[in-house]
Amino acid sequence: MTYEGPKALLTAWVSLVSNLLLTLIKIIFGLIFHSTALVADGVHNGGDVIASIATIGSMKLSNHPADREHPYGHGKAEDISTAFISIVLIVAALFLSYEAVKALFGPISSVSLWAFIAALVSALWKWLLYLYTNKAAYRYHSKSLHATAADHLADIYASIAAALGLGIGWIGSVLNIPYTHFGDPVAGIVVSILILRIAIVMIIKATNVLMESSVDENAQEKYSEVFLSFPEVKKIDILRAREHGNAVLIDAQIRIPASYTIQEGDDLTEAIRTKMLRIYPDVEEVLIHINPWYEGRELVEPDSVPHLKNK
Incomplete structure (x- = not known):
């Protein structure tokens, strides 16, 4: 077994700090520039902060040696963490869908260029974080990091959708193109479905391990x-x-x-x-x-x- 606890744990801490900063940036910019998509994406990142804390806790627990009460060790703590992250993603996907549908029938609001830039920066940040975490997950054979990487990938979809919707809305407002304000909520619905799919696949895999299913x-x-x-x-x-x-x-x-x-x-x-x-x-x-x-x-x-x- 080549699992390297301290180095893998460092990767989890990088994810936690990044998620916390992105949550603050998205919510603050979203509130200042009245962007429903950016606020919703920020709340989604808030769920990722909770998931990152759970990941760090499970990784610390899984590194504990076997004892009398747990003769096979504490390895399944990471599978429990993966299931928890999946639930967070499912809740986030449902929340984003709700916000997107509500925005379809809500009042038309102007789109700020700064909100669009914030969404682009978030997507780029998450892409670099995904590459870093995914590489570490394979190197250290950590299921929790694989789940965190999948969470980052879902965030990339969400941020790209938010940026796409905000970009279409901003260009439409500048050029007076009708119906472009629907770009944001429609993109949000599509991304919510993608996030939901990732979460379902993750929770099925975690449940199979917890139920002692055989390897392939x-x-x-x-x-x-x-x-x-x-x-x-x-x-x-x-x-x-x-x-x-x-x-x-x-x-x-x-x-x-x-x-x-x-x-x-x-x-x-x-x-x-x-x-x-x-x-x-x-x-x-x-x-x-x-x-x-x-x-x-x-x-x-x-x-x-x-x-x-x-x-």
Whole structure:
């Protein structure tokens, strides 16, 4: 596992400070220049501040070592944070949709060039922040940073839509072009739908991890190849792999020759575990159960969940 807590945490702090500054800039400029789109986008960024605080808290918690109450560690704290960020995005998308629809039927207001510039600066700032956070998310294998990067991407859409709507409205007011004031709310509705889609995909992924769902089939096939690369492994009875925070936990039952001693079986499982961890750094634990293999004898697969029979 290559997760680097302190460096990843620094990235989360950069996101928090940036979101806080952007929230103040958007709301202040929006109120001064009477821009509904900019105020709504600022409120959206306010939700991002809350999400960033949750991200930092979850990353600190996930770095805590395993203890008696949490023998598998605290890795799922980041998945809980991802789900929380998704909920914040869903609420923000619904709020932006409401504000955009209300603006469609509200009074026509003049658009300021400064509000348009503020929206452009916000979009550029968020784009640089997205590149920085997304790169860090892959480097440090952090789900919370992946969720934060997705949040930044949603903010880029929102800021571009606000800038596009404000720009159309400003040009229309200068050139007296009718109906251009509708550009802002229409763009806001479109972006709200995009943000909502991102949030739904994120919350589904986080929920799957919290519900102990398996990793995808391609990943399981790759793990199987590692087991079968050892000629002593005659068959894989069961292979289960699940995500636990930023790590993957693997449980397997394999068949090896029945003539092997306990020491030989232990040496083999340790060799498999070492190779798996070396090839796949995100794999944190490999639990291997050995079943006997007899040449020429029909194999009966064990139950996936062993159970005891009452005597």
